Amino acid sequence: MTGTTEVAARLTGLVAALRAHGLRIGTGETVDAAEAAAALGFTDRALLREGLAATLLHSADQRRVFDTVFDLYFPYGVGAPEAGAPGPATADRDHLRDRLAAALADNDEALTARLAIEAVDGLGGYGSSPGADGWSAYQTLERLRPQTLLARVRDDVRRRGGAAGFTDRLLEDEVRRRIEVFRRLVVVEARRRVAERRGRDEIARRAVAPTADRVDFLYAGRDRLAELRRTVHPLARRLATRLAARRRRASRGAIDLRRTLRGSLSTGGVPMRPVLRRRRPARPELVLLCDVSGSVSGFSDFTMLLVQALHDQFSKVRVFAFVNRVDEITGLLRHGAADPEGLGARIRAEATLTGWHGSSDYGTALGEFAERYEAAVGPRTTVFVLGDARTNMGDPNLAAVRRIVARARRVHWLNPEPRPQWGTGDSAAPDYAELVAMHECRNAHQLGALISRILPV
Amino acid sequence: MFTSVDDVSARLAGTGYLASPSVATTVFLADRLGKPLLVEGPAGVGKTELAKAVAEVAGARLVRLQCYEGVDESRALYEWNHAKQLLRISAGRDETWDEARTDVFSEEFLLPRPLLTAIRGDEPTVLLIDETDKADVEVEGLLLEVLSDFQVTVPELGTITATRRPFVVLTSNASRELSEALRRRCLFLHIGFPEEELERRIVRLKVPGIDAALAESVVRVVGALRAMDLRKVPSVAETIDWARTLLALGADALDEGLVRDTLGVILKHQDDVLKAAAKLDLDAV
Numbered sequence: 001m002t003g004t005t006e007v008a009a010r011l012t013g014l015v016a017a018l019r020a021h022g023l024r025i026g027t028g029e030t031v032d033a034a035e036a037a038a039a040l041g042f043t044d045r046a047l048l049r050e051g052l053a054a055t056l057l058h059s060a061d062q063r064r065v066f067d068t069v070f071d072l073y074f075p076y077g078v079g080a081p082e083a084g085a086p087g088p089a090t091a092d093r094d095h096l097r098d099r100l101a102a103a104l105a106d107n108d109e110a111l112t113a114r115l116a117i118e119a120v121d122g123l124g125g126y127g128s129s130p131g132a133d134g135w136s137a138y139q140t141l142e143r144l145r146p147q148t149l150l151a152r153v154r155d156d157v158r159r160r161g162g163a164a165g166f167t168d169r170l171l172e173d174e175v176r177r178r179i180e181v182f183r184r185l186v187v188v189e190a191r192r193r194v195a196e197r198r199g200r201d202e203i204a205r206r207a208v209a210p211t212a213d214r215v216d217f218l219y220a221g222r223d224r225l226a227e228l229r230r231t232v233h234p235l236a237r238r239l240a241t242r243l244a245a246r247r248r249r250a251s252r253g254a255i256d257l258r259r260t261l262r263g264s265l266s267t268g269g270v271p272m273r274p275v276l277r278r279r280r281p282a283r284p285e286l287v288l289l290c291d292v293s294g295s296v297s298g299f300s301d302f303t304m305l306l307v308q309a310l311h312d313q314f315s316k317v318r319v320f321a322f323v324n325r326v327d328e329i330t331g332l333l334r335h336g337a338a339d340p341e342g343l344g345a346r347i348r349a350e351a352t353l354t355g356w357h358g359s360s361d362y363g364t365a366l367g368e369f370a371e372r373y374e375a376a377v378g379p380r381t382t383v384f385v386l387g388d389a390r391t392n393m394g395d396p397n398l399a400a401v402r403r404i405v406a407r408a409r410r411v412h413w414l415n416p417e418p419r420p421q422w423g424t425g426d427s428a429a430p431d432y433a434e435l436v437a438m439h440e441c442r443n444a445h446q447l448g449a450l451i452s453r454i455l456p457v
Numbered sequence: 458m459f460t461s462v463d464d465v466s467a468r469l470a471g472t473g474y475l476a477s478p479s480v481a482t483t484v485f486l487a488d489r490l491g492k493p494l495l496v497e498g499p500a501g502v503g504k505t506e507l508a509k510a511v512a513e514v515a516g517a518r519l520v521r522l523q524c525y526e527g528v529d530e531s532r533a534l535y536e537w538n539h540a541k542q543l544l545r546i547s548a549g550r551d552e553t554w555d556e557a558r559t560d561v562f563s564e565e566f567l568l569p570r571p572l573l574t575a576i577r578g579d580e581p582t583v584l585l586i587d588e589t590d591k592a593d594v595e596v597e598g599l600l601l602e603v604l605s606d607f608q609v610t611v612p613e614l615g616t617i618t619a620t621r622r623p624f625v626v627l628t629s630n631a632s633r634e635l636s637e638a639l640r641r642r643c644l645f646l647h648i649g650f651p652e653e654e655l656e657r658r659i660v661r662l663k664v665p666g667i668d669a670a671l672a673e674s675v676v677r678v679v680g681a682l683r684a685m686d687l688r689k690v691p692s693v694a695e696t697i698d699w700a701r702t703l704l705a706l707g708a709d710a711l712d713e714g715l716v717r718d719t720l721g722v723i724l725k726h727q728d729d730v731l732k733a734a735a736k737l738d739l740d741a742v
Contacts, residue, residue: 054644058640
């Protein structure tokens with residue numbers, strides 16, 4: 001390919017970009033990656049990708065970030081595709097659609113990839129003055145509208161008898177997935193073209209989505225939330241092992257002074273044998289009080305699912321949801337019955353959470369909780385309040401919080417907003433933070449770390 | 458051991474292990490760079506099989522350390538054979554202390570456990586450390602020395618260094634986060650579910666006699682199930698089981714009744730079965 005220094009610079013650039021996205025890669029791994037590249041050569045890009053991934057990555061969820069960054073630093077080529085002179089845009093578009101439909105029907109991945117490149121080249125460019133021009137995946141897809149090819153591709157495959165019998169019912173979903181693959185290819189290609197124009201370091205820093213567990217709950221889109229939901233069970237399993245380890249450790253160590261002194265009577269008051277405190281194997285109770293109003297529902301849903309997946313770690317878990325009224329939703333979350341996708345909608349449909357108006361009101365909701373469900377909170381109960389503490393200018397009702405704090409063993413408040421935003425606008429976070437321990441909990445990564453630390457054992 | 462990535466694929470395929478490009482590349486690199494290979498992935502995608510296949514290809518012996526909660530140094534590394542030492546001491550009554558001591562702590566009384574066995578041999582060795590995540594954190598510390606320098610220190614005997622580095626494969630189900638230090642020493646390989654085409658080849662290899670069209674429909678249905686949000690998605694092992702079941706039932710094409718009756722082979726939870734049945738438009742199960 002090119003000189004050694006160029007390759008080394010490319011590789012360290014890649015590593016720097018990955019580090020900027022929170023991947024921890026040491027010098028040793030970079031050296032390994034270079035050795036891998038030397039062993040594999042630069043002729044086969046797919047091999048190089050796998051080789052670098054094997055040496056640089058440490059877990060599977062980093063792969064997505066890696067793939068995007070790799071495409072920027074080791075692009076398959078430079079500049080525009082070497083096609084013939086582009087024809088007029090409209091004819092081009094219909095022609096492209098025809099070929100795309102054929103490629104999707106054949107499930108020809110190589111051709112689909114090539115078409116994605118041509119599509120961005122033909123339809124994605126905007127602007128003409130240098131500095132203001134670029135390549136847009138959005139514009140390409142808007143013009144090409146690959147999703148409208150679904151019926152055509154499906155009928156095409158059917159006509160050829162490609163899917164008869166039982167598997168015919170799978171066809172539509174399969175075509176949909178192929179179209180989704182094409183869309184992703186277009187995004188990748190547009191990013192490559194932009195990176196050529198704007199400098200790849202900048203694009204690598206800004207235009208690469210972070211790993212799922214570092215996406216802010218408050219700004220996560222629908223598909224990122226779906227991706228997050230799939231991590232609930234693995235995360236719960238990891239947390240459960242961590243909790244079990246903490247429990248094991250907690251059960252030894254503390255000296256029971258009273259029983260040590262009592263035992264020392266037989267040795268004339270000299271405490272020869274220390275007696276350790278025995279742990280009551282009582283499992284703690286948990287009460288979850290979740291704000292499920294639109295702004296924070298992604299966060300609440302995720303946390304509810306996580307706690308539910310951890311349910312065998314507790315003797316009792318009760319979950320309450322509120323917007324401006326409180327209702328118990330433990331039943332909706334019962335193991336197995338919970339369909340994570342429709343959870344939020346079901347909660348809003350089946351529980352009484354709003355009265356008079358639809359915006360969240362912490363004061364009223366907390367007051368109602370303290371009033372109606374006081375019995376749910378006892379000296380063994382740890383209460384988690386999930387929400388952004390934005391009261392819509394209402395009364396924060398600190399008295400109700402004090403009442404809950406007085407009854408419960410511990411009260412924690414998990415706030416999905418970044419700490420600097422607490423107390424801005426209608427946020428009553430500082431007021432609440434004086435009464436209960438409030439933690440910033442912006443993404444799944446933080447939540448996992450927090451839960452393994454503060455969950456009672 | 459291998460000359461190129463294609464060589465890896467071809468020779469693994471010869472033992473009945475069809476490797477995806479990423480698996481073949483990483484195995485090639487692990488061999489070339491002499492680094493341990495950490496394999497993660499869902500259950501039933503062939504993590505352990507990979508180690509066995511590599512051992513077969515290389516004509517190496519396979520040494521396996523099965524990790525579990527509570528596995529410790531004496532189970533993983535070595536142990537002194539106390540009973541035999543006692544016998545030895547009581548047999549030689551008139552010896553001086555120095556004689557007895559040097560004799561009792563000699564190789565004869567050492568019980569090598571998997572890690573030491575793998576390091577000591579002269580023949581080519583594949584060391585499989587299975588389900589590393591089940592072991593306690595202390596064992597990881599033990600592995601660090603073994604995996605970075607391929608040596609083991611026995612205080613009474615000195616340091617034993619590998620004359621021939623074993624090819625090390627660690628597998629993990631990610632039930633616990635392995636420490637960063639351990640991960641750093643390894644090449645990382647995530648084996649996911651195979652692509653449709655590869656899985657079809659796997660099914661036809663593992664279930665000889667299955668009709669090509671049936672194999673294709675089986676793989677497509679499993680692919681559809683994996684796209685659903687299930688509690689336990691079917692793995693390659695389940696695909697093969699299902700194909701075997703269908704073959705045993707003498708089926709030559711899938712139909713609604715057949716899928717409904719055999720869905721239990723691929724899905725292990727009742728709610729998953731119900732959900733899949735609804736999504737696949739099967740009649741009530």
